[in-house]
Amino acid sequence: MEVPVGFLAKLWSFVSFLPFFSLLFLLGLVKAAIICPVVMGIIVTGNSAVVIGLWPAHSLWTYFCVARTKRLGLVLKIVVLVSLVVPVVLWPVVAVVGSLLGGIGYGFCAPLVTTFEAVGQNAADKCYHCFADGCLSIIKGSCIVVEDFADFCFHSYFSYMDELSEKKPSDEKPMDVKLSKLPGFLLVGLIGMLVDVPLITAVTLWKSPYMLFKGWKRLLEDLIGREGPFLETVCVPFAGLAILLWPLAVVGAVVGAIIASFFLGLYGGVVVHQEDSLCMGFSYIISVVSLFDEYVNDLLYLREGSCMPRPRYRRNMSNSPDMEKLENNHYNELKNRGEGSSSKKLISENSRTLKWAIQQYRPMQVWDWLFKSCEVNGRILLHDGLITIKDIEECIVKGNCRKLGIKLPALSLLRCLLASAKCDSTGLVISDGVELTRSNVPRDRVCDWFIGPLLIIKEQLNKLQLDESEETCLRKLVMGCKNEKPEDWNDFGYPSCDSVRKAQLQATIRRLQGIVASMSWIPTFHRCIRNLVKLLYIEAIQAGASANHIGGILKARYSGKISSGRGDRKDRYENNAERDRTNENEDVV
Known part of the structure; x- marks a missing residue:
């Protein structure tokens, strides 16, 4: 364009x-x-x-x-x-x-x-x-x-x-608090809410017109000049919609800031407990308003810093908790981003090149891949007998879905990790030609919790160098074994006798099942599992119906020949039945 x-x-x-x-x-x-x-x-x-x-x-x-x-x-x-x-x-x-x-x-x-x-x-x-x-x-x-x-x-x-x-x-x-610190903990937390909520609300309402007009200015500039998010023709209608709905975004930001102010005020009690000082807690109550004001200024590209006082609320700032470190890191990031945005503008060709060079995946794409992989592996396991119709009915009727809801996704993740380790991928090979790496992984905290450990497990599996017989046996071990101790694998014929290797693989399987168990807390997980169980149930019924249909044809053919009563001997009919069975098998193949 x-x-x-x-x-x-x-x-x-x-x-x-x-x-x-x-x-x-x-x-x-x-x-x-x-x-x-x-x-x-x-x-x-x-x-x-x-x-x-x-x-x-x-x-x-x-x-x-x-x-x-x-x-x-x-x-x-x-x-x-x-x-x-x-x-x-x-x-x-x-x-x-x-x-x-x-x-x-x-x-x-x-x-x-x-x-x-x-x-x-x-x-x-x-x-x-x-x-x-x-x-x-x-x-x-x-x-x-x-x-x-x-x-x-x-x-x-x-x-x-x-x-x-x-x-x-x-x-x-x-986790506990000392009884002597409890009154100060409650007092500062209560005062923090009474002071910080109105002050942060006032700062938010004062800065909201800036957010409204600066947002409108930027959207109109991008719309008229076809820059930024409105570079493509398809995105132009969304520009007008974004301009009209921008006040709703500002209202949402104001409401979110007011709700967050309650928790920011309550955190003063935590500072009292950590620093064992009421003075530090009261200092935090004043400082948090200044920190919030500075954060809003950086977000809206206003003047740096804040005119509000910021007393010291930590005795040793170098040993401050992660919250303050994150605040400083975020401040530096916003500062660098502001400097970069003031010196560079998005240009048509550069924007497209960057968009093609770094394709960022969305969390739902990764989520859909996981359950598509579960569907494919579920059909294979159903064909191999590692998943039976009894397992599916038990999940539907009794709600016992551990085999289909925990072990099957864990096996899908394991096969993905093994395939990624074999091809020396820097990330996870989730399908043909699609690789999930640290550069294109969804920028989502929940995805980081799950994908980060998977990349570590992949490196561990790469060092083990499993052969094909071990990988084949692992399917049975994941689906049919408790994996609590090395002796559990004695009856499954695992090809390696190395107890250390067994223990490492059992720990990997348990960790994968733990990751899947944590994934089950996400609400959409149960809906996807129900859909998966329905698909496998239909697949099992169709497979059983096909087998019964073929068996019924053979049975009718054999019984008709045996009961025809034409004076032949019984062994003759048995030989004919055996010959017809062989021909039928050849036709099926």
Whole structure:
């Protein structure tokens, strides 16, 4: 696409864009007005029913797990049990209000976005897609939102609490606060909320007009000059939509800052406990407002620093905790980014080259690959008999899905790691021609938690240099063995007798299963596993029906010949049956 050069060309590009955008926006508003009430009703009704129905169980189980855990000391445990009254009582209210706001946002914004996305599709009938896209799919999406939220409440939350109540390692000390520090802890935390919440709210409201107008200025410049995110023609309609919806982003940022101010104020109590000083806690209450103001200035490219006082709230800044180190690193990163943005501009050719050179994958792409791999491996294991129809029925009827929900994804990850190690990949080979490396890995904290350990395990497997017989046997060991001790492999015929090698592989399998168990806390995991189980169940039924069909044909043919009663001897019919069985097998092959 040719970027307009000159004032008149840019003005004509902007004027010609207005009618096109106005029609699309009007159509999107009509669709949003029709779809939004339906989506909001589904999300609010479904989520509210789940929250209210499970509220007694959540409350009792939360108190039980906190009282039972050994990870918290006695004093801290009492403080937590007393403080839990507030979130437990407010949880239904917060969930219902959040579902209402989320339903309105999703029901209103999603039809608008899909209307503009239809213009950029390669479909032949774009006019039809502008009207049809974002109607039924958004309603189905709202049902999926309720399903995932229900999975979080039914499965993920109880898994979190179960981990809290598990036995702590022997070398881990329980978290606790000294009884003498408790009054100062509570006093500074309470004063921190009373002081920091209004001050941070005031700073946020004061800086919000800057965010609004600077954002509008940047979006209009990129739209008229076709630079930045609006370089491609397909993205131009989204420019107008982003300009109109930018105030909503500013409101969201303000609300997020106000909510975060409560936690920033409460952190003053933590400073009191860490530094064993009330003065340090009060200093933090004042300093955090200055830190927040400086962070906002850097984010909006305003003047550096802050005019507010910043007293020292750590005795030894070099030994400060990770929170302050992250603040300093983030400050330097923003500073460098600001310097770079002031000296460089995105140019058409450079932007495309960079976009092609570094293809960044999204978290959902990696997630979809995992379950597609599980589907392929599940069919292979079903054909080989390592997964049976009994395992699938047990998962559907009894809910015991450890073999299909934990072991099967762990095996898929193991095969990916082995393939990546064999080809000396710097990352993970997730499919033909697709390699997930540290440069194109999704910039997501959750992905970092999972992909980082997998890269380490891949290097460990690369050093072991497994042969094909070991890899083949590992499939049986992952799916059918507990892998708790080396003796568990004695009955599976593992080709190597090296006990150290066995222990290393067993530890790797247990670690992979632990990673998958942590993945199961993500709400979409259970929905994907249910879909996978349904596919395998249909596959198993079809395979069984084909086998029964072939067996029925053979049985009918043999019984018809034996009972024909033409005076031949019995051994003659047996020979004929054997010959027909051989011919039938040849036909099947």
